[in-house]
Amino acid sequence: MNDELTPFLPLSPAALHILLCLAAEPCHGYGIMQEVARQSEGQYRLGPGTLYDNLQKLMDRELVDEAPCPASDDDSRRRYYRLTKLGRRVLEADINRLKRVVREAGSLLRLAHPKRA
């Protein structure tokens, strides 16, 4: 893979969900919380503490930066965040890592759970 990305990996569940949410389009904090809950069907809920800790760290590492408010938005409170190019590459790398994990698990769990014999 790409060795320069490995210091960022593996992403914690919180960081992964945040980056994934921002991969679609820039979003504001509260929206990220809702979107993460929606994507996981309520199974994983991100509180404000975890969210802003992670956002700050992601910005320090330059995986995320702040975006200008879209013209379509009239709520002045919102602050928008977006993926940087580096952030996108890190996300892709971690997704590839997870694909390998899922594939590995697929064979192991199938072998251990034969439908009949």
Place this chain on the structure above:
Amino acid sequence: MNDELTPFLPLSPAALHILLCLAAEPCHGYGIMQEVARQSEGQYRLGPGTLYDNLQKLMDRELVDEAPCPASDDDSRRRYYRLTKLGRRVLEADINRLKRVVREAGSLLRLAHPKRA
């Protein structure tokens, strides 16, 4: 899904890799470290601190328990760990969660990366 499993989710990267390793067959601590490094092609390295912290917590939660030494093993130092039934179900649930994440990411990252226009 299964609501009784959600308190265990999401698994941290370390816990996920440990459970995945044990899904194949019971294994001892040092072997888990090597296997995790091998499975991730050296990208993710699990140190002893993280390993034993996690093993202890996984045993407290009864996702893992200690297994008797296999007869084929003559090294008396080794302590073997294995998945409990609950551990296997939690692992399966988390893998299903990750499948959803990977699928979601697939469409998002493809949409954001059109080959031409």
Place this chain on the structure above:
DNA sequence: ACAGATGACTCGGAATACGATATAACGATA
């Protein structure tokens, strides 16, 4: 006007990560 949802953010205790370190048994070899 009021209530409830939306929105950004801080705080501090609890939990977790993780390298450095300790200890010792094993295997091979000189």
Place this chain on the structure above:
DNA sequence: TATCGTTATATCGTATTCCGAGTCATCTGT
């Protein structure tokens, strides 16, 4: 048998991260 590198378990202490409770302000509908 002395020695060396590897295998193996485990702890310790600091750093980092998690994460709910709480604060404050704004928006939206009635």
